[in-house]
Amino acid sequence: MIYLIMALIGVAAGTLGALIGLGGGVILVPALLFLGSTFEFFPDLGPQKIVGLSVVMMIFIGLSSTLSYVKVKTVDYRSGFVFFAGSAPGTIVGAFVNKNLDLPSFNLYFGILLVFLAILLLVRDKLKKVQWFVKNGRTSTFTDNQGVTHVFGYPLWFALLLTFFVGFASGLFGIGGGSIIVPAMILLFLFPPHVAVGTSMFMVFLTSIVNSITHISLGNVPWVYAFAIVPGAYIGAKLGARLNKQLNSDTLVIILRLALLIFGLRSIYQGLFGT
Template identity: 50%
Template sequence: MEYILLLVGGLLAGTIGSLVGLGGGIVIVPLLIGLGAISFIDVTPQITVGTSMITVFITGLSSTLAYMKQKQVDYKSSLYLFIGSGPGSILGSWFNRYFNDDSFSLYFGFFIILVAILLMVKNKIKPIGQQNKSTVTRTIITPEGKQITYGINLALAIPIACLVGFLSGLFGIGGGSLLVPAMIILFSFPPHIAIASSMMIVFLSAILSSITHISLGNVNWLFVLFLLPGAWFGGKLGAYLNTRLSSNVLVMILRVVLIIVGIRMIF
């Protein structure tokens, strides 16, 4: 029964993570904590986060390849932001060792409630227009022929990406839930470019975070074996659905579930 849950959970995490730019860990972490509560398997916060990061890596790779095929990834901006998120993810992975079961549940509970709030306002956020302060300017042509210009202020973007990477390594999530709103609000990224590019950043950061967690012995490879097939196909499915349908209904359901799970973990 536990391994069926892991297969289904991997698919769900990959699909949701790719569709809305979350990375998938926001589903995997509560799943593994719940699995530890209902089984005799020892699932510590460190094992939870390390195993989740391997899944985030696979989801990020799968969805990034799909978004690259759709030509929605801004490679240059992604690499600039990775300058911050990469070291941050390593640092967060090391700090994770200071969590015990209670403290991890408490802080992760607050964190996923924050993610749920961000999902509530995702479609209402507007760019504040910082092109005049940008150190890197980007211009794209949409499939409809419209030209869109946006830019990154590296002095602001790299520290934000570092914080996102730190939280990603600390909690075992992809970090896209924080990065996508920042890319849209502060740097005027088109939403579909922000989601696709954030998945590339999630993938690159997850490589470093996964290596760190593996070196610390924080990975349950049997769990990984059952999570990976769903994460891989879910990543491709989410990228496909992103171009075919509105994610509003899924996001509405997800944010309600996240709030319930967050409150449950806190108490």
């Protein structure tokens, strides 16, 4: 029963992660924390092992969804490697900070991050796009299916600094980083949304390899659960990437905002009061 639950969580994390470009960890980590504290499932999974499980899962979500986005040519490889160069060192630092967090501290800080991400998803459509980063950075172009040419870009120093923070959050909390980088790519760097999602998943794939190696070396990966969750995550990522081409994801984003807000507030409460 436990392994079936893990597989279903993997499918959900993979589908939503690939559909919106989040990476899946932002679904998996709060789900496992919720099930563990409310129904006392997975008593052997502390925050370090949950994060370790999440980062291994994201390798396969990133690989599966990247292969799908490569086929429709919505991956900007140059930007993906630049973002990886900034995020990889951040994941290593975050993983080593993670090992010193107890469960109340993890709940508190992770809850604050979830609430921040919920607010970010809530206001990102209302924020005006910023032209400064494109005007002062190296630019690229992309022509969509409607024949519209998009110009996007960024200063290299800012992209490296931003993605170091994204990598740090990924290593610390086991999230993919797409939940932070995708809005930044769209609002600051003026990426077309589909290119932002495809490039984000490429970065998630590369970063998760480094992230996983670090967490494996720290003994944070519960392989018995990983073998249950990875197949579901891989299948879910394929489904999410396919839906990304066919669906308007606004409804799912609304649901995700509410879920992140609820999980975040609950996590903060548990971190502060321990119940």
